[in-house]
Amino acid sequence: MIIPSIDLMDGKAVQLKQGKEKILERENVFELLEEFSLYGDVAIIDLDAALGKGSNKELIKELLKKRPCRVGGGIRDVETAREYIKAGASKIIIGTQCREDWVKKIDPQFLIFAIDAKGDYWATRGWQETEGDKVLDLIPELEKNCSEFLYTQVEKEGMLQGMDKARISDVIKASKVPVTVAGGITSAEDVSWFSKLGANGQIGMSIYTGKLTLDDCFLAMVDFDKLPMMPTVVQDVATKQVLMLAYSNEASLKSALTNRRGTYWSRSRDELWEKGLTSGNSQRLVSVDVDCDGDTLLFQVEQAGPACHFDRYSCFVRQNPEF
Numbered sequence: 001m002i003i004p005s006i007d008l009m010d011g012k013a014v015q016l017k018q019g020k021e022k023i024l025e026r027e028n029v030f031e032l033l034e035e036f037s038l039y040g041d042v043a044i045i046d047l048d049a050a051l052g053k054g055s056n057k058e059l060i061k062e063l064l065k066k067r068p069c070r071v072g073g074g075i076r077d078v079e080t081a082r083e084y085i086k087a088g089a090s091k092i093i094i095g096t097q098c099r100e101d102w103v104k105k106i107d108p109q110f111l112i113f114a115i116d117a118k119g120d121y122w123a124t125r126g127w128q129e130t131e132g133d134k135v136l137d138l139i140p141e142l143e144k145n146c147s148e149f150l151y152t153q154v155e156k157e158g159m160l161q162g163m164d165k166a167r168i169s170d171v172i173k174a175s176k177v178p179v180t181v182a183g184g185i186t187s188a189e190d191v192s193w194f195s196k197l198g199a200n201g202q203i204g205m206s207i208y209t210g211k212l213t214l215d216d217c218f219l220a221m222v223d224f225d226k227l228p229m230m231p232t233v234v235q236d237v238a239t240k241q242v243l244m245l246a247y248s249n250e251a252s253l254k255s256a257l258t259n260r261r262g263t264y265w266s267r268s269r270d271e272l273w274e275k276g277l278t279s280g281n282s283q284r285l286v287s288v289d290v291d292c293d294g295d296t297l298l299f300q301v302e303q304a305g306p307a308c309h310f311d312r313y314s315c316f317v318r319q320n321p322e323f
Contacts, residue, residue, distance in 0.1 A: 005203065006044050017205075040287065094112070108144075113146040151181050232298075233299070256299070259274075260284060279305070
């Protein structure tokens with residue numbers, strides 16, 4: 001899974017080099033959220049709160065009304081954590097506070113522990129200091145109380161210089177919970193590499209600078225070499241009921257991502273097929289996902305009219321829009 005990051009400072013989305021130098025700034029964060037959310041979870045990081053210079057809490061709550069996101073930055077007590085979860089956060093990200101007792105009062109399914117690393121060691125205090133703890137030694141202790149790690153190589157963060165794949169591989173192998181990696185993701189090949197290891201990637205600078213597009217990232221996780229014609233499960237985003245099974249090739253998937261429409265490859269006509277173009281029963285593509293083997297797609301859509309050519313809600317007769 002690709003997780004685009006929206007880092008907030010003074011109510012704007014920013015990108016910092018090495019956590020200090022502001023490189024980019026975007027004002028319309030709601031527009032960004034809409035753009036990013038097609039690909040799954042979005043990470044919202046409150047840099048002001050993390051630095052003790054203010055808070056973007058109310059803005060984050062408004063963003064959570066639009067989409068469930070993972071939220072981090074300056075969460076230092078159980079009240080703030082619970083406030084974000086109640087507001088709709090899918091998960092919360094805890095940094096150096098992850099060893100504090102209050103964290104154990106939160107259900108681990110909601111917790112991501114952020115491990116910022118310099119080389120082999122845990123970096124703290126805004127990445128200025130390193131603890132005596134090695135990252136690989138921390139993992140067995142911390143994984144008992146969380147559902148995921150966010151592993152950031154801080155010397156790579158915002159530098160667009162590539163990833164330290166050896167250390168990332170060691171962390172993924174050591175952890176019993178899923179790992180999201182960050183720092184230095186600069187190519188589609190990077191995305192393909194960590195996806196095949198079962199990891200997620202949190203991306204910021206590469207997307208904002210245009211070095212990578214989210215379409216490129218998503219396509220890198222799909223193994224069309226293994227299966228040129230990809231089964232695509234189509235699900236009603238509102239009811240979560242399965243509407244149909246279609247097939248996608250690389251061309252149809254690119255079209256679907258670009259236009260945000262239910263677009264597939266017709267095996268019978270051997271051509272690109274946009275659902276509803278003639279019938280009017282169209283699909284707006286809300287979210288895309290790919291399975292762990294990279295050979296099955298999931299489209300979540302807003303369906304206009306029946307999905308089935310027999311004028312039924314679903315091609316699967318037991319699916320009911322009221323359930």
